[in-house]
Amino acid sequence: MSSETPSDEVRRKWLKPAIGENFILLNDVLSSSYSTALNLSSGGTFKILKQLDSYDDENFLLEHTTPTSTTTTKYLVKVHNGVESEDAKIIDYQNSIMTHLNLHPSITTTAPLLSDDGAPFSNHKLPVSSPQHSPAPLTVRLLTYIEGTPMAYKQVTPALLFSAGEYLANVDSSLDNFSHPASERFHAWDQKNTTSLREFVKYIQTPERQKLVSSVIDAFESTVLPDASNLRQGVLQSDFNDANIIIGASDKIAGVIDFGDSVKSWRVLDCTVAMAYAMLSSYGKTGHSLAASAAFLSGFNTKYPLTPTERMHVRTLVCCRLACSATLGAYSYSQDPTNKYLLLHAEPCWRTLELVWSQVDADHLASFYDLAMSPEANLDLLSVPDPTVPDHFQKLRTSTKRSFSDTKTITFVTGNKKKLEEVQKIMENTTATITNHKLDLPELQGDPLYVSEEKCKLAVAEIGGAVITEDTSLCFNALNGMPGPYIKWFLDKCGHDGLNKMLDGFSDRTAYAQTVVAYCSGPGSPIHLFDGRTNGKIVLPRGPLDFGWDPVFECSEGGASSAGLTYAEMDKSVKNTVSHRGKAFEQLKSFLETESS
Ligand SMILES: O=P(O)(O)OP(=O)(O)OP(=O)(O)OC[C@H]1O[C@@H](n2cnc3c(O)ncnc32)[C@H](O)[C@@H]1O
Ligand SMILES: [Mg+2]
Known part of the structure; x- marks a missing residue:
């Protein structure tokens, strides 16, 4: 176990890089540490094109031109949060996972370039969000860039979610042959630690939602935890959301990025985390959250079948991730109340949690997920709108489906x-x-x-x-x-x-x-x-x-x-x-x- 404690989630807010639009600073970092990789001495040039989204780190898109070529190559510059930067083992861990996965013929992920010191990273004193802690020593990595568009900017379909499920299953099969000492760490976003969410419940804005999250944590403790020893373990990607899945030509999955949350934990969690995010994808949000999660599960299960014990806990574990995102979002808002975006972004997550946990009958949902994992599963059968009546799924198997998209x-x-x-x-x-x-x-x-x-x-x-x-x-x-x-x-x-x-x-x-x-x-x-x-x-x-x-x-x-x-x-x-x-x-x-x- 590393020395990380839940309060590292608090420190991550202070030590978030705050470079923003200050590209001059970043140019200096790159010229001083990556001149060989970018062949600056032989006439290579680079330009930071823009900042990309990130939750706790800062990412930038870089365009590189060599003097001998007319084409340009894109790279990603990642400036790590101060918490991860303190721990060289974590950075080495992420680099090792990427190297391991890139050896798999059907998986692509980013790969680190070497700094002038021959290491796959470099360290620099850089500004962070909290003025008291600024500047702080931060780790910078120059990574290859996967051409394509994050799934977050695509029209998501059940078929795309199904292939995303298959893709993650391949990643997980490959990670079954991977180990690293730094994977054994505490992480607040690891749903094995759902209990640790209790300390953040007080930041949730309404008593009803506080009760909702507490009831998910109670269910986790009384039903999942007793089965812990029967759940398979493995190194997880842990954050397979639509910002981390890159879609390439012909809507094929081109790669996966971001191993910042990767931990060794229960194997089923990689799938249930991604199911929670599928619910919040553009398909899930248009009244198809359950269908979206089922399509993903179906794809995952064809390549990496879940055991009977894992199947039993799918619904609760999906809700644990929704509860975790919503609660830690409420915590972030409490730390930065001027940032109304945090509230707006958390709202779909709350609504989905309310739907899945409180409005849909647990047995019916379990049987729907069983259907998704059965040999009869097909996307037509699974592509149903979210239920408006409790026994929806029973009726569904015999009735015709209705489309929400017809309404104007x-x-x-x-x-x-x-x-x-x-x-x-x-x-x-x-x-x-x-x-x-x-x-x-x-x-x-x-x-x-x-x-x-x-x-x-x-x-x-x-x-x-x-x-x-x-x-x-x-x-x-x-x-x-x-x-x-x-x-x-x-x-x-x-x-x-x-x-x-x-x-x-x-x-x-x-x-x-x-x-x-x-x-x-x-x-x-x-x-x-x-x-x-x-x-x-x-x-x-x-x-x-x-x-x-x-x-x-x-x-x-x-x-x-x-x-x-x-x-x-x-x-x-x-x-x-x-x-x-x-x-x-x-x-x-x-x-x-x-x-x-
Ligand atoms: O929620 P939104 O749609 O943003 O509503 P708002 O009232 O905040 O509106 P704006 O951000 O567009 O700000 C425009 C301001 O101009 C006012 N306003 C907008 N349309 C107007 C109109 O047709 N005639 C007079 N005042 C108007 C309005 O009350 C605001 O004070
Ligand atoms: Mg306004």
Whole structure:
């Protein structure tokens, strides 16, 4: 056992690398430690293209060009969390796993390049999130890059999940012949340690959800733990989620990345962790969480059949991972309450846990999973929507299946009641049904198109189906478009009079209102943006004061029923014919019509 304790999860937050966009720092690290690998002395060049996602480390995409070649090669630069960096054995462990797996003919993973010292890593003092601990000694690795797209950005299908199951089964078969002393370590994300989750339950925001997680932990202790000695052991990948599965040409799995959570534990856990993530994939989130997990299990079981004892605990162990993600997510939020993303990202996980643990009958789910592991299993039989009645699965075997994707319901995600009223009116006579999900999405910063697109990404993750979001700006021409997307804050803090005063001293009081609507038909689908603008000028308030800056925006477009009136003075139906919002939504309507024809 290594000396790691559960509180290392706490230290991981302090010691998360904080290089971010500071590519100069990273360039120095690479030039000083990887000049041979990147053949810098013979004219090789490199460029950091961008930062990639990571939970506790920092990853960057590097493009390398050699003087003799016209093609470029991509690499991944991984800056490890300070906790892992303290332990050279862990880094060596991860490198050994990759080397081992790359020998398998049908498995590809990243591989480390050697530093100028001949080691598959280098160490540097670099900034970390906690100023008290910054800079800290961090380990940097230069890794080969697997060409393709993470599954998280693909439209996931049951067939893809089935092959992902087969792929992980191959990885696990290969890891049955692998051992390393550092694999014997404590890790809070290892579901064998579900009991250690108890200390984090207090960070969960509602008593109902605290009770939910406690009941999963209770079940784990009373049913799984007594069987521990009958569960096969092995080194696990431990984190087979859609960000770590790379999809290559023709939607084939091109490789697996990230062995940061790898431990020696119960073999079945590699499969149940991945099943939990399959539930949260783009297919799982569109009302097919159980089907998604069953497709994965089916694929895994064909190549690596589970034993009767392992089968018995599949449901509980899947829920242990969901509970772990949701609870440690709540803990992260408690450490960084300004980060609303953490809450939004955790929400689908909570909903899935509620569904699987509390709403679906345990015996029926067990028999569904048995079906997935039986010789009769096929993806058609398993691709069922999540149940709405408790005995769903019994009926299912004899009834025909129903598809959720036929419905054309689009959810408009906004926290603003007045916007919703207008949008419902504008979208009244369309084929799509607009429902509303009231949610205060974070007020993001940046260009209006970017803000709207990001809101849409958050909304689609929250809803798991077709969504619309919009962001509205009020742009003063004299101020080169400011306050723009920040109008909400200016209005809150300065009021209508303040907005007027901002233009005192300028001869130009003209402005334009802009709405950028973002539409996405579901997880994994592209986001479409529609930009509507209306010209006017800023005046002293006239008309009702019930919607934002309506009383101070005098419209200069349209006929006598709109030009020269403030939005607040106009009839609501007239506002929709000339407004920024009306124009943007009209474009969306035409788009939806062409899409459905
Ligand atoms: O949840 P979301 O959709 O983000 O709703 P929001 O009220 O936060 O809206 P925005 O982020 O788009 O911020 C726009 C600000 O402009 C106001 N606003 C939006 N549309 C308006 C309109 O048509 N007329 C007047 N004020 C408007 C709105 O009340 C906000 O203060
Ligand atoms: Mg907003």
